[in-house]
Structure formats: structure tokens, C-alpha cells
Amino acid sequence: MSTTVDKIKKIEDEMARTQVNKATSYHLGQLKAKLAKLKRELLTPTSGGGGGGVGFDVARTGIASVGFIGFPSVGKSSLMTGLTGTTSIAADYEFTTLTTVPGTMDVHGASVQILDLPGIIEGAKDGKGRGRQVIAVARTCNLIFIVLDVLKPLGDKAIIENELEGFGIRINKKPPNITLKKKDKGGIAISHTVPLTKIDTDEVKAVLSEYKMSNCDVAFRCDPTIDEFIDVVEGGRVYIPVVYVLNKIDAISIEELDLLYKIPNSVPISAREWLNVDELIETMWDRLDLVRIYTKPKGKQPDYTAPVVLKRARCTVEDFCNQIHKDIAKQLKFAMVYGTSVKHSRGQRVGLDHVLADEDVVSIVKQ
Numbered sequence: 206m207s208t209t210v211d212k213i214k215k216i217e218d219e220m221a222r223t224q225v226n227k228a229t230s231y232h233l234g235q236l237k238a239k240l241a242k243l244k245r246e247l248l249t250p251t252s253g254g255g256g257g258g259v260g261f262d263v264a265r266t267g268i269a270s271v272g273f274i275g276f277p278s279v280g281k282s283s284l285m286t287g288l289t290g291t292t293s294i295a296a297d298y299e300f301t302t303l304t305t306v307p308g309t310m311d312v313h314g315a316s317v318q319i320l321d322l323p324g325i326i327e328g329a330k331d332g333k334g335r336g337r338q339v340i341a342v343a344r345t346c347n348l349i350f351i352v353l354d355v356l357k358p359l360g361d362k363a364i365i366e367n368e369l370e371g372f373g374i375r376i377n378k379k380p381p382n383i384t385l386k387k388k389d390k391g392g393i394a395i396s397h398t399v400p401l402t403k404i405d406t407d408e409v410k411a412v413l414s415e416y417k418m419s420n421c422d423v424a425f426r427c428d429p430t431i432d433e434f435i436d437v438v439e440g441g442r443v444y445i446p447v448v449y450v451l452n453k454i455d456a457i458s459i460e461e462l463d464l465l466y467k468i469p470n471s472v473p474i475s476a477r478e479w480l481n482v483d484e485l486i487e488t489m490w491d492r493l494d495l496v497r498i499y500t501k502p503k504g505k506q507p508d509y510t511a512p513v514v515l516k517r518a519r520c521t522v523e524d525f526c527n528q529i530h531k532d533i534a535k536q537l538k539f540a541m542v543y544g545t546s547v548k549h550s551r552g553q554r555v556g557l558d559h560v561l562a563d564e565d566v567v568s569i570v571k572q
Contacts, residue, residue, distance in 0.1 A: 209247050216240050227405075234411030234431060241435045242415070244371065267309050267316035268514045269493045272343045273450075274322050274369075275352035276361055280452040282306075284352065284476040285321045288486075305342055312490050314497055315514040320346065340372040344443050348492050349374075352450045355457055355465060355473065362449060369447075376447045377470060381433040382426040390420055397425035404431050412438055446492045450485060452476055496520050498561055500529075501543070501568040515561070523557040525567055533569060541568040 220236050223229050273281045285291060291308030306321040322339045343349055351365050366376060393413060395406055408431050409423060416438055429437075436442045449471035454462055455478045465473045472488050474481045497512035498520075513528050522542070526534040539554045544565030547553035552568075561567070 231407040234408035238415035267318040269347040270318040272346035314512040
């Protein structure tokens with residue numbers, strides 16, 4: 206393990222010494238690509254250490270999962286117990302939680318799985334402690350809550366972000382709009398629909414050369430950094446929304462609380478006094494981007510008690526049918542939809558490809 210770490214250090218030192226200019230852009234591009242490959246090597250478990258480890262393989266339940274990550278003793282376990290009723294041992298000493306503790310909670314009719322991940326430590330991405338398994342579970346979550354203690358400096362925030370980024374988790378970002386097509390011959394062809402201000406063609410070619418990609422078409426529909434381009438070449442990146450949960454506000458002044466609200470994507474709370482947790486739950490709902498669809502049996506009133514919950518990214522009438530039973534879509538003649546996704550307030554006939562909106566009411570008419 207130390208040899209890979211040593212190589213990474215050597216490249217980082219060389220990059221720090223190299224002046225950034227047109228003449229060095231190819232060389233720096235190669236160094237950055239080498240660095241990305243070495244980091245991947247570091248993060249890929251070697252033989253014998255492949256599994257998630259005791260307590261880390263969690264059966265998935267609910268429509269979505271939210272992972273709680275934070276340093277030990279920031280109040281993750283107390284918050285989880287309050288939200289889900291699942292007891293995750295809480296104590297005033299570090300490293301209380303040693304396995305992933307799952308729980309579920311109901312948010313606006315949707316069953317959401319909450320995963321209390323063991324307190325991570327600096328150096329997790331380098332294989333220290335149980336950090337690797339913790340972050341491997343975090344990679345599969347739909348949303349991450351980074352729980353921070355407001356009494357400790359927000360340096361903790363930077364350390365956790367660095368750990369997650371080092372593990373291929375991109376926080377509050379969208380995947381870069383870059384397409385990469387390998388071909389048999391013809392060299393490298395680079396096209397872009399927007400001006401490239403943060404990366405030049407030499408750097409692009411240097412990265413591709415390092416990955417032994419000598420024949421490919423690269424199309425940029427965004428203005429990425431070289432790191433974002435390497436992410437596309439490397440693959441294996443996940444793009445996850447993150448909310449910063451700033452716990453223990455019962456221990457600070459109103460003036461200090463005003464400052465906390467200036468941190469983007471954050472919700473200040475007190476798990477102990479149960480302050481502002483409602484806002485946290487609403488933020489969770491918004492960031493999970495879920496849609497509630499109500500059913501209306503023929504000739505009856507809509508059932509508002511048990512919505513069918515779908516992810517907004519996959520939210521057609523066909524998805525709605527499949528969520529209820531896989532055979533319904535095959536038997537569908539049409540669906541009557543009432544709500545904001547249709548033009549007529551008295552309902553509208555639609556087919557399987559109609560995209561539904563939150564709180565639409567759907568009545569299925571079979572053939």
C-alpha cells in the first residue's frame with residue numbers, strides 16, 4: 206500500500222513544482238491522469254478484502270436511501286433514533302457505531318431508508334480505519350447528510366468532502382456533458398459547442414495518451430476542468446446531492462446561528478432538543494426529488510392515504526404501472542390523469558409515455 210501512496214506523493218510534489226503555462230499543459234495533463242489512475246489503484250480492494258465487511262452489507266428497503274456521515278460524536282445516532290425509532294447506540298465517546306445501522310422513516314407517504322454510517326476518520330480514502338467500507342456504502346445512497354458539530358470548526362466539513370471526493374463521490378454536481386467514443390482508427394478528434402476556457406487540446410490529448418486512447422472522438426457540450434474530463438475518462442464516478450446538517454445549535458447564540466444559515470445546502474438543527482428537524486425533513490424530501498402519484502379506482506374517490514412514490518427521473522405512466530404490478534402496463538387501454546401534468550382540470554386521457562407530476566391522480570383503464 207505504501208508504494209502507491211509514495212508514488213502519489215511524488216506526482217503531487219512534481220505538480221506543485223511545475224509552472225502552469227502553455228508549454229507545460231501536456232505534461233501537467235499527463236501527471237493529473239497518472240494521479241487519477243494511482244488513486245483508483247489505492248481505492249480498489251486487493252484480493253481478500255473485497256467484501257463490505259461485517260455489518261456493511263445492508264439490505265435495501267424503501268424508495269430511496271439517505272446516508273448519515275460524520276465524525277464520531279456529532280449526534281448522528283441521536284438524530285437517526287429520533288427520525289426512525291431505530292436505536293443506534295449513542296454515547297459521548299468516539300466510535301460508538303461500528304457497523305452500518307439501517308432504519309426507515311415515512312416522508313410524505315414515501316418509505317425512505319436511513320443509514321447511520323460509522324464515524325469516518327481522516328484518511329478513510331487511503332484505507333485507514335473502516336473508512337473504505339463506510340464510503341463504499343455512501344456511494345450507493347441517493348442523498349448524503351454530512352452531520353457536523355457546530356462547536357467544532359467547519360474544517361471537519363472540508364476533511365469529509367475531501368474523503369468523499371477521493372472516493373469518486375462528486376458532491377452537489379451534475380455529470381459533465383462530455384461524450385467519448387472510441388474508434389478503430391483516425392486519431393483523436395476534439396469538438397466543442399461552447400468555448401473551452403479551463404482546459405486546452407494539449408491537456409485533453411495528454412490525458413487520452415495516458416489512458417492509451419489514441420483513436421477516439423471527444424465532444425464537449427460544457428466547459429469542464431481537466432479533473433472533470435479525467436472523471437469522464439476514468440468512469441466510476443457517482444454524483445450525489447449532499448446536505449450539511451449542522452447539529453447542536455442549542456449550544457450557540459442567535460448571532461452565530463445567523464452565520465450558519467449562510468453555508469450553502471445546510472440545515473442547522475439540534476438533535477438533543479429536537480429543534481428545526483421539520484426543516485431538515487422537508488429538505489430531505491426536496492433533494493431526493495420524489496413524486497407522489499395517487500390512485501383512483503373507477504367510479505370511486507382518489508385514495509390519498511397511500512401514494513405510489515416514484516423518482517422524478519423515471520416518472521411516466523408506464524413507470525407508475527410497473528410500480529404497482531408488472532402486467533398492468535401490458536393491459537392498459539389508457540390512463541385518466543388529473544393534476545398539473547395535464548391541460549384539462551377535468552382530467553385527460555394519456556398513454557404509457559405521459560410524464561406525471563407530483564400529486565397527480567391516475568385512473569387506469571384496462572383493455
